[in-house]
Amino acid sequence: MKTNAWKQDSEYVALVADLLAQPEVQRLAEFTQHHHSNRLDHSIAVSYDSYVLAKKWHLNTTAVARGGLLHDLFYYDWRETKFDLGSHAFIHPRVALRNAEKLTKLTPMEKDIILKHMFGATLAVPKYRESLLVSLVDDYEAEHEFFGPLRTKVAKQLDRFRGKVSAG
Ligand SMILES: [Fe+2]
Numbered sequence: 614m615k616t617n618a619w620k621q622d623s624e625y626v627a628l629v630a631d632l633l634a635q636p637e638v639q640r641l642a643e644f645t646q647h648h649h650s651n652r653l654d655h656s657i658a659v660s661y662d663s664y665v666l667a668k669k670w671h672l673n674t675t676a677v678a679r680g681g682l683l684h685d686l687f688y689y690d691w692r693e694t695k696f697d698l699g700s701h702a703f704i705h706p707r708v709a710l711r712n713a714e715k716l717t718k719l720t721p722m723e724k725d726i727i728l729k730h731m732f733g734a735t736l737a738v739p740k741y742r743e744s745l746l747v748s749l750v751d752d753y754e755a756e757h758e759f760f761g762p763l764r765t766k767v768a769k770q771l772d773r774f775r776g777k778v779s780a781g
């Protein structure tokens with residue numbers, strides 16, 4: 614995503630403004646994250662890019678924007694903790710969910726989005742297409758230019774997923 618493009622999108626901002634106003638969310642700016650200056654920028658990028666695609670494909674934009682923003686709501690640098698990579702993949706979605714539940718009331722879909730965002734690295738299968746979308750955007754966001762081949766790739770995987778899960 615173009616940095617700060619989300620700020621001009623008032624429809625998106627309206628969905629996440631209450632969360633962005635919370636110090637617990639702003640605190641994510643203190644942690645570095647691959648390919649983004651910090652974990653807050655990463656979380657906003659995942660949230661907004663997922664939102665744009667969810668809107669295009671008539672999925673639940675609110676759940677994707679909010680779940681995406683809170684998907685990495687944890688406050689440690691995993692490279693400095695005792696976890697190995699596998700344990701981190703398993704543990705941090707659970708930590709993020711617990712932290713997110715302290716901030717706001719989450720729908721079942723938003724909980725699933727946070728809990729299953731490491732699908733691929735862990736065996737927890739997403740219950741909704743929205744959860745799969747956020748997990749794919751999270752993966753590719755780290756490594757690739759977003760709007761290009763990624764969009765096609767995500768569309769294909771979502772298509773394959775259709776029918777296996779409820780439209781939610
Ligand atoms: Fe994560």
Ligand SMILES: [Fe+2]
Pocket residue numbers: 655659684685751
């Ligand atoms: Fe992430």
